[in-house]
Each structure stands twice: as C-alpha cells, then as structure tokens.
Amino acid sequence: MNIDLKEMTQLAPIFRELFKGYHLSRSEPECYAQLSTMQDQYRALFKALGYELVCDPRGFYYFVPEQVSVGVNKTAQRLALFTFILVESLADQGRDPLAVLDGGTVGRDELPALLEKYRDLFVQAEVTTLEELEEKIIRRLTQLGFAEDSNGIYRFLPPMHRFLDVCLSVQQDRDLAATLHSKDLPLPAPVLLDEQSAEESEEDALARAIAEEQEFDA
C-alpha cells in the first residue's frame, strides 16, 4: 500500500488525540472525515509505528493501548459504573437510555439527584461529592471523547457504545452463568492501574530523574 504523507493533512492532530486516549468521532469533523476516507492508510501507518487503530463501524476511532501499560484502570471502572447507573436511572424515569446515550444529552442539573440516589454505588468508585463526580467522571468522559460539554449540557458521542457493549456483555455473561446453573459467577477482578503512583508531582519526578542520572554517571 502506498502511503502519501502529503495527503494525510490531519495526521498530526489525529495522532496527538488518539495517543492521548481520545476517541475520535463526528465531534471532530476534520479528523473524522479524513480518517473515514483514508482509513486503510492510517491503519497501516499506525500499525507500522506500533499502534493498533480500531475503526468502529458505529462511527468512532481509537487506539488499542498496550496491555502492559494499561490495565483495566479505575477510570474505566468509574465510567462503566456511571453508564450502568445512567441506563438504570433513565429507564426508571421512563426515558429511553439508548436514545440518551447515543447522541442524546443529560443536563448538569440532573447530576445531584443521580449522586444522591446512587450514593452507595458512587462511594465504591471514590466519588462522594458533586465536584468529584464532575472531576473523576464527567471530565474524563469529555477528555476521552465519550461526551462533550456545552455549558453544562453533556452530549454523549458514538464512542459510548463501548460502554453499552459492556452492558450487553454482562448480560450475556449472566445468561451463560444461568445456563450453567452456577451460583457463584466467575467474575475475575480487573487488574487496576495504580493511579496514585502515576500521579507523582512534576518536581518530584524531575528531582528523581536528575538523581538517577547522577547515580548512573557515578
């Protein structure tokens, strides 16, 4: 396959976003349009560089992270939990969860009631206040391209299908378990990325790096 870098005018922004863990969808029209038209070229180029580009037919692109560097992290667990809660809450209110999570919106003003109603579950994800809910969940959703925030109205983007797939997969798991008459489901604990260690301050990191280099030279 011929890859012409001159034609890949959006290569730099596309790579920068994907590398950050962002999911590119129609909310980034220029990048998305180019990825759609030159999907094979981009996939081949990124593959040669060691990145696996996933082109989901439901309208979004993302990099598969290396297994060694990223486990199922706390963020993924939190976002999945938030999706489960939102689906159940919307269904309880008689609203259509799929219509909301696939291109629909939720207002910031709906979050306090959600936090109050599902406090016991949010606590498990270390989310106890509205600020934490916004910081640890909503901000992450927007940072990763699952939602966009326009003045307190959160619009969900096609990559949310990744979390809806989790719902389907859980349901299928249970079906499987039910057919096996298993009382205790074999649900393995996810390997978590230790975020605390990753949140080292910049100063400490630089000081440690300098010290290490000094030791190496000595």
Added chain:
Amino acid sequence: MIDPKRVLRALAEHWTLLEPLCERFDAGTLSLPELRLQLGAALQDASPAEITALLDQWIRLDILVPVAKSPNRFELNAQIHDFLAYLRREHRLGLCLEIEAYLRHLERLAGHIQDAFEIRDGQDLARQLRLLDMRVRDVLKKLDNDEQALVGVAERAKTGDRQIPLRQRYAEVLATWDEYVEPMIQLVAADGAFEQGVRRVEQVLLRLLGEQQRLGQLVDDDLLLRTHARILEMQTSAQLTLRRARELLLPLREEARRHNAVTRGAALALSVIRKRGLDAVPQAAMPLFTRPQSNFLGAASQVEAYVYALARFQPKPALFPKATGNRKSGTARAPQTAREMLDRCEQALPLPDLMAWLLEQEPEGATDELLYWFSRLSRDPRFQRERLERREYLTAGHHVSLSSFALLSPPSVQG
C-alpha cells in the same frame, strides 16, 4: 333495504363531520352525549334539535349502529368503517390466518374447476374461474392493505414520543412481528402453505390449458391465462410484502431487543457491584483505553536535541572494577527532592543571593541542575524575592550570566 344512493349521499354531505369521528371510532365506541358533544363542537350554530335530527338520520341509514347490549353507545357500521378507512387510507393489519384461509379456498376452487372440466360443464367452469379470480384479487387487496398497515406500525414506533420507554414504544412492532411477520415467513417459505397452494392451483390451470387444446375449448383461453397471471402476481406480491415487512420491522425489533439487553445488563451489573463491589464487573468486558496523557511540555529545540542524542547514542564501554583496585571512597549522595531543597533553603533564610548560595551548596553541581533549582526555589510562594543586578557566576562547567534574587521570609513570618 336501505337505498345505497342515500347512504353515499349522506356520507358525501357529512364527510367533514364523519372524518374526525372516524378517529374517535377507531379508538372505541361513543355514547350519545359524547356524540352530541362532538357534533356540537363541529356545528356551533346548530341547535340541539338539529343535532338530534342528524344523528337520527345516520342511525336510520345504518351508518351508526348501537353497540350490542349497550344501546346508549354507538359505533360505525363495520362495513362503513372499512369503506371510510379505505377512503382515509387507514390500514389495519389483518391476520396471517386470513391469507391462509383464502389459500385453502383457492385450492378448493381449483378442485371444483378440475371437476367441472372433467364433466365438461363449461358454465360451471367459467363460474368457478371467476370465483377464483375474485378470490385472488381479495388476497392481493389484503396484501396491499397489510403492507400499508405495516408501514404505519413502523412509522408509529419511529415517531412515537421519545420520552416513552422503547419497550412500550415498540410494543406494537414486537406484537406485529410475532403475530404477522413470523407466521408469514412460515407461510411464504418454499415448503409453506402459500407456495404449495399456489403451485397446486397453477398446475390445475396449466393442465386445463393443455387439455383444452387437445379436447377443444370449454372456456376462453384468455380467461385461463389472465387467472394464471394473477396467481403469479399474487405470489410475487406476497413475497414483496414479506420482504418489506422484514425491512421495516426487523431493525426496529433488533433495536428493541438490544435496548432490553442493555437495560437488563446495566441492572445486572449494578446488582453485582452492590453485592461484590466494583471489581466484580468482568474484566474482559471493560473497554481498555490509555489514561489521558498530560501534554508534553518542551520547546521544539529540546525535542530536537533529545531525538538527535537518541540517534547518535553510543553505549559506553562497560568498565568493571579491578579486583585489586581501590574502591571509591565515600558513598554517592542521596538524591535531593524538591522538598529537601526547599527545607534547606528555608532554614538558610535570609539569602542575600540565591545563585551564590546554590553554588556554595552544590559546587560540583551540573549547570542545568543548578539552573533548575534556581528557577524552582525563586518561584516558590513561601519566599519573598527581590531581583538583584545581573552578574556572572562560575559553575563547575560554565560561565553563567543572570540576575539572581535575594530571598527573604514572607512578611507574616518575619513579623
């Protein structure tokens, strides 16, 4: 016997009143006061006596009929209701069983046709052929009606209030699929009753054509050929209706099923998390994604230098200490963290010249390291700083020219 002309004239004259009533009658029956209320709203100038006269006329013409066992409630005469539904292009989905019943009847008629031909009864043969033709037209009419009704089912599901849960919104779709489409699939399948019935009738007609050529004509060949063509049209029409039904309803049905599975999956996941904690959600199901990276801060020249260094990298030869050699005296200094440096600096306050102090502390320190500490300490909010005149400093490897700072304790601490 009611004169059809009078019925038709009444329908035409009162169409503007009857049409809105049709919708009400689609939903159920109406009591006499409800009917008067509806008509009163439409005919604002009419007196109660005029409304009574109008209702009386409709009842006399059998347009309105009393509901069995509820003489004070009325409904549209079923025949009139069907006729009006046809005029209003309102289609009610029929039953698949009706089509099957029509087909059985077609097969029976084919048997009668065969019998009439065998006894050479031309008149009966022509009558049976007409009946067959009319029945085929009934099937075609019904298929067309059902197709329109299916379009209506899909449209109602798609345009229904988005706030209504999908399960309720698509209830009609799911019921239609189970009660109409699924049996139709079986009926129109290659070995289904529809195909078998059509084939049987077709064989009879083709045999008749051949026999007529051999034994002489009992009926016009055109009649046979026309009926045969209509039978084939019916077969194609049934297949098209079924295909259209699948195209219209299958995606909606899948959506409803998926919706149910998602809602159920979410509820199950929450119940598992409530019992066993967040870690109980299956790991395999979780999406993997890179943790949002902080943006790399570095000037282009720094990146360039870094890449250049990587490109020109040459490993240093490994030098192993001699067994007889002297070990380096003294241990390597422990790395200094920002906190340690800040503490040391704080204890040494006031500092008349930060850079000079750093050079005293780290006389052998690398220039970039010293500059880093100079920048870091001078910016720290716990110190009050005053800029000094530019001067030169001598580090272990370089001459550095900069405007240093004098560091003091903040006013509150001093006070």
